[in-house]
Amino acid sequence: MKRRLREPRPDDAERVIGVYFLPLFLAFLWMATWWPADRWPVCLLRRWTGLPCPACGTVRALKALARGNGLEAWRLQPLATSLFLLAAMYGLYALISTLLGWRRLRWEHAPRGAGLCVIGIFLLLGILNWLYLLLAGR
Numbered sequence: 001m002k003r004r005l006r007e008p009r010p011d012d013a014e015r016v017i018g019v020y021f022l023p024l025f026l027a028f029l030w031m032a033t034w035w036p037a038d039r040w041p042v043c044l045l046r047r048w049t050g051l052p053c054p055a056c057g058t059v060r061a062l063k064a065l066a067r068g069n070g071l072e073a074w075r076l077q078p079l080a081t082s083l084f085l086l087a088a089m090y091g092l093y094a095l096i097s098t099l100l101g102w103r104r105l106r107w108e109h110a111p112r113g114a115g116l117c118v119i120g121i122f123l124l125l126g127i128l129n130w131l132y133l134l135l136a137g138r
Helices: 013-034 044-049 058-066 070-076 078-100 114-136
Strands: 003-006 104-107
Touching (some): 058 078
């Protein structure tokens, strides 16, 4: 698998994510700090069974992250908190690289089965996260 730097193009994912989605993400994060808790959606699985779904606590974690309380966000929903932080870092990179016209790092050829490996890793992380939520009583 070779990596190479490539000149930016108008259809780059960084342009779309950095210019369009990062501001929306930041607006949602800002909104999460003041939106009343009773207005957020209720988890139907928890309501019907009493068990948390794999995504339970995501909104509360986002609110804690928006208030700057990363440890509380991690305690509430570790997987979602990690994904939020990774998405924010990538969005910042995308915005900066788009505005400054930096060359982007690209993978030329992924090894065979790499997509299945990534899907497997995300499924395993999701299951481990759900087990954490079940054992922690979230």
